[in-house]
Amino acid sequence: MELVCPAGSLPALEAAVDNGADAVYIGFNDETNARNFGGLNFNDKNALRALERIRNRGRKLFVAINTYAKPDSFARWQAAVDRAAGLNADAVILADIGLMGYARERHPELALHLSVQASATSAPALEFYRQQFGIRRAVLPRVLSLKQVQQLAAASKVELEVFGFGSLCIMAEGRCHLSSYVTGESPNQNGVCSPAKTVEWRNAAGGLETRLNGVLIDRFAENENAGYPTLCKGRFIVDGKRQHALEEPTSLNSMALLPELKAAGIQAIKLEGRQRSPAYVAQIVRTWREAIDEVLQRGADFSVKDSWRDTLSKNSEGKQTTLGAYDRPWQ
Amino acid sequence: MLAVSKSISRIGYRFGCKILPLLPKWPGEVAFIKLLNTQLSEELEDGLFDFLDEQILEVTVTDLGIRLRVSKRGDQFVRAPAGVPADSTISANSADFLAIASGREDPDTLFFQRRLSLGGQTEIGLTVKNRLDALDRSRIPQWAQRGLELIAAELAAVVAN
Known part of the structure; x- marks a missing residue:
């Protein structure tokens, strides 16, 4: 099980690697990624440094280009894919179907991961992306119950990555424009x-x-x-x-389900938080590294330690965590 | 070493809480801004702090009554003129600021717990946070880093009691 960790800066990337990340995902410093905040993310110089540090430590680097291209500025998103390919990143995480077509055609050697923003929730949807674009992996939306994740994993021909920990939003993934009603801009x-x-x-x-x-x-x-x-x-x-009325401030924490996710054949666990500091990255990556190692060693005998739960709760939005949709037996 | 740092933190903190709020202006402001200019000269040259041009950022250390008002002109951080309201404000107690500086705690975590507050233009505060997070910590000497961590840990305990 691969531990995929967030980094919004070089120190955060180092914190992730030092604390046991198998892969780190980053974004460029523009609107081509879903954490487009001032002072965050990587310019070309820092992206190169990131790659160098990742290679030195034998880990993987993914580049998230996970927003939807605008018709009048598609070239910017294409350029982001070109930059990631030029870096020799281990994969790009894409949501836009047009961009996936471009990446597949222009850089056939570049591994494609289907972003959670693409919101593919069924086996036929995953199979479509595999046949059309040769995606290697898909990140599953956080709207699925554990049972649905297990069913998908049994049917899927691509690797599956699920969310382990991080701030939750309303989870209309890939379709949320709520923010734009008030601010004119949306993720x-x-x-x-x-x-x-x-x-x-x-x-x-x-x-x-x-x-x-x-x-x-x-x-x-x-x-x-x-x-x-x-x-x-x-x-x-x-x-x-x-x-x-819609959602409480809270963070998802699926640690308790690790044995089931592993048994289902889930290949990777994703941690959210590229907007957070190196201090957050260090704490949550260390916690998840220990938990995954324990699952690999003890299997179903695994239980969540209090210290792990405390660290994750402390760093949570609203200081509370939930199993979210994973725990919806009726779904 | 540990015992010494413990008593320094404890005595220094109590002394600071009593004395500093009585001063009309924090005497360290000039020195602090000078330190920022030397430590961040590369970033200043690269334009990474241009978003602070002619803007006033006010950082308040609540328990010590320290108020640091900083702006930027040309390639330098400068003291902000008195009497002009700040464009953006950040406040927390000394233990929490040290916890952030030493990499012990995440600012968003402290914000969620209402220990860190932001006012005025949020974008300035957020960009400052992100820029500081991105600084290469290996430039800070190991001993200074370790010292910062020790004091941060100690102060967290002192303030909690």
Whole structure:
């Protein structure tokens, strides 16, 4: 089972490698990746340094080009694929079908991973991507229950990667434009949900207020844990009650399911968080490395240690974790 | 070594909490900005901090009452003029700032736990965070790094008590 870890900077990449990542995924510093934030990600110089450090340590480097190209600037996304191929990255993680066609034709030797943003949730969908574009691996959307993941794994001819840990959003993966209703920009088009230039935090009488483009989306009382300022995690008055109408600030943690995922033949576990610091990367990668090693050694005898759970909870959005859709027996 | 660093942290912290808030201006501001200019000269030349041009970033260390106001002009960080409101503010207590500086804790984690707060233009605060995260830590001498880690660990314990 491969441990695939996030890096938004060189120090984060080093933290991932030092703490046991098998593969690290990065993005270029523009809208071709879904963590397009100021000061984050890799220019050509740093991408080369990243590759050098990865090669020195015998790990793998993936490049996420996981947003949808715009009709008037497709060339920028093509250039990103060319840059990744030029780097000799071990794979590119793509969502846009046009871009996949381009990568397949132009760089037939470049391994393609289907991004979670492509939202392929059925065996025929995965098979289509395999036949058309020769994808080697697919990252499964976080909307599937464990049983559905197991069924897909049994039927799939491509490697499957699932999410182990990270901030959750509303999970309309590849289809979410919620952010753009308020800010004009969304993750799949502009690589950013709630762009920082539209976010405002203000201390007011009722607590800490969050505004997106001037629209109030939440208010936190003094001791309440906060989350990312996204519309889906805001609190709104519905039927006279102020509540999380769509999603609570929380992080997914599927560690408890590691034995089942391994038995199902899942080839890789992905950790989320390219926007986080090296300190986060070091802590969660070390924790997952230990857990995966334990599963490989003990199989079904595995149980989640309290110290692992504590570290993951501490670093979670809203300070809480969930099994998310994995734990939906009715699905 | 450990015992010495322990008592230095403890005594220094108590002393700082009492004395520093009484001063009208933190005396270390000039020295700190000078240090930033020498340590980050390469980044400044590469334009990585241009987003701070003519902007005022205010960093407040809540428990010590330290307020650092920094701006950028040309290729240099400069002290921000007094009386002009900041464009972006970041505040936390000394233990949490040290935990971030020493790589012990992640700023987003502290933010979720309401230990770090941001005000004004979020983009400036976020970009500062990302730029600092991307700095090559191997440039900091090993002993200084280790010292920072020790003090951060100790201060986390002192403040928690």
